[in-house]
Amino acid sequence: xxxxxxxxxxxxxxxxxxxxxxxxxxxxxxxxxxxxxxxxxxxxxxxxxxxxxxxxxxxxxxxxxxxxxxxxxxxxxxxxxxxxxxxxxxxxxxxxxxxxxxxxxxxxxxxxxxxxxxxxxxxxxxxxxxxxxxxxxxxxxxxxxxxxxxxxxxxxxxxxxxxxxxxxxxxxxxxxxxxxxxxxxxxxxxxxxxxxxxxxxxxxxxxxxxxxxxxxxxxxxxxxxxxxxxxxxxxxxxxxxxxxxxxxxxx
Numbered sequence: 041x042x043x044x045x046x047x048x049x050x051x052x053x054x055x056x057x058x059x060x061x062x063x064x065x066x067x068x069x070x071x072x073x074x075x076x077x078x079x080x081x082x083x084x085x086x087x088x089x090x091x092x093x094x095x096x097x098x099x100x101x102x103x104x105x106x107x108x109x110x111x112x113x114x115x116x117x118x119x120x121x122x123x124x125x126x127x128x129x130x131x132x133x134x135x136x137x138x139x140x141x142x143x144x145x146x147x148x149x150x151x152x153x154x155x156x157x158x159x160x161x162x163x164x165x166x167x168x169x170x171x172x173x174x175x176x177x178x179x180x181x182x183x184x185x186x187x188x189x190x191x192x193x194x195x196x197x198x199x200x201x202x203x204x205x206x207x208x209x210x211x212x213x214x215x216x217x218x219x220x221x222x223x224x225x226x227x228x229x230x231x232x233x234x235x236x237x238x239x240x241x242x243x244x245x246x247x248x249x250x251x252x253x254x255x256x257x258x259x260x261x262x263x264x265x266x267x268x269x270x271x272x273x274x275x276x277x278x279x280x281x282x283x284x285x286x287x288x289x290x291x
Contacts, residue, residue, distance in 0.1 A: 049282035076145035078106035139178035163213035
């Protein structure tokens, strides 16, 4: 059975609803549509998405962070947030018979890497969490992971080295996660593709010039490698400073 997954940092769900978000979801017709940075509290938005169940994780701080999953299938269980990180609404896990789906909005290290210590703790905790899930069944991990892993994953690697999202520490944590038994599905299918980005600054005409970063991912456990059918970046879809990314896999 094939299933299609989509992930998109919408940079504010209420804002993107005014820019055709529901039409984008319906156009993909994915089995699972995961979003990050909803920037809302419960009851602040109503969506018209027939056929989808809606799951939200809210930050305690208003207008900040937040994640959601729209799913066509009823899960066996739902877990909100990552254990030990419960106040920012950064993760949702849905369990199904064949796999876990984990949607995350990874903390930004912030200018001058002032939040790097927290980011490093998050990385260690999410890796342990994902590895624990992978011992039970397949894992699909997606979201805005806030790191460009290799130099091919951003337009200007040399001038950005050490900046948030391209610090040696953050990149090393992604390397560690992959080494723990996970696959970057886009690079698995497109190992040498350049200019493939999912986020662009709103400044300096970055999107028009494709001066971007690939920081949105689908990772799967290594046991799923032969099940990865498609992994794509949809840079033509507007409405946020990020674009959607997708995965099609067989189960």
